[in-house]
Amino acid sequence: MELLEWDARSYDSLPLPHRRWGAGVLERLALSGDESVLDLGCGTGRDAELLLDAFPQGRVVAVDGSAQMLAQLRSRLADRLDRVTVLEADIREPLTLDDSVDAAISVATLHWLPDHDVVFRSVAAALRPGGRFIAEAGGAGNVAAFRAALRDVSGSDGAEVWNFAGVDETRQRLEDAGFVDIEVGLVPDPAHLERGEQLEAFLATVLLGAQLRELPPERRRPLVEAVAERLAEPVIDYVRLRLSATRP
Template sequence: MVTPGGVIVMIREWDATVYDALPLPHLRWGRRTLDRLALTGDETVLEAGCGTGRDTAELLDRLPRGRVIAVDGSARMLDRLRSKLADRLDRADVVQADLTRPLPITEPADAAFSVATFHWIHDHDVLFANIARALRPGAPFVADCGGRGNVARVRAAVEKVTGETSETWHFADPEETRRRLERAGFTDVRAALVPDPARLEPGGQFETYLATVVLGAHLDRLPPSEHRAFVRAVAAELPEPVVDYVRLEFSARRAGG
């Protein structure tokens, strides 16, 4: 959807149960991103695009005296997070919000963290400005998302099946990301592309993975009766059951402090 102000908004629902049952490479992306965030254990960390809460739980483990502000746009992802973390919600604020809008957070957080979310958002200037406003000066910000060249083969397969250019994702490159972060008020920016393909089992698992994790926004535009055939057609265009991920990993610090 494009708002009257011209901002592309990609809030959509996810099948949180199927998502959690898949062998997600997001697990290792989450661990890698967490390992780039130095914590003393009493901070409040903003998690942007927390999904079903896998990394929220890991953050809470690393914050015995701290809190997590877990933000996501999907009600179903957040419902699943709430049931998985039911006994830990005293230290987690679960917020349904659109990261392209100013975040409804009253106290600035001490750090920001995000995995596999920002490529779903087209306007990174707005996104980074919103995150900067939610952080105290000096706060670290670490993130992973799809970067330039991400899922290029899958994208080519989609374009072959639809006959149209796919504008669903925004796969930024490190240099433009560094410029955007600096414009939004961040400093000490490091950003790099990391190729990290994921191999699935052929057939049902690969098709379920594509439908749930990669092609959801494409499927939203089709009637349900056409979903299966579309996913099969895309899978058939790929030489092997591999999603050719290229991660954009970056870290920065809110200026000041």
């Protein structure tokens, strides 16, 4: 399947819970300040910006498959690009870096990747010994009400698009990739939106990108409106998979 392009400007204009999720991941990383950090699925670079602002000696290896997201990242970090390595890559495939990194993060991305064995092995190979990997993404049970609404209006709940993994399988995959000190959990974290334009922009930009891409332009807005209308409340019932692990 082709990589999905993202509407980076719309993405950055939305009240995304991703900001909070990213800040939480960085906090759990507990950096001392001079580390290099791999950000898998870095998007428009918000978490890279947080990190570079907090740590003037810090460096980021920012990896994403969307040219639009990376263009927005380059513009956001224009005055700090000397501390950023930007890689446009499809992380469904094994990733090889020139130099190892001290830590790795991934925010709201793993559920777009069908094979977490591949991803976890890429991260393990990129980390120096002792390096930490902290990530969060949609997990088992994520956006169940939204998926039911989508199924009602389109006949499919998006199972072919997302990989919402559970705790035990994720722990096993991290172990198989050679990680230790593994912690994995699932946390409900609903996002409350305003009905109308905000909810519809959120659905179109964040959740329905893969479905909309398959439709002719004139059928896109009706799908978004139908799903929005079908939701009993303007709430995205997120359930987050949170993980941390160390490369021995």
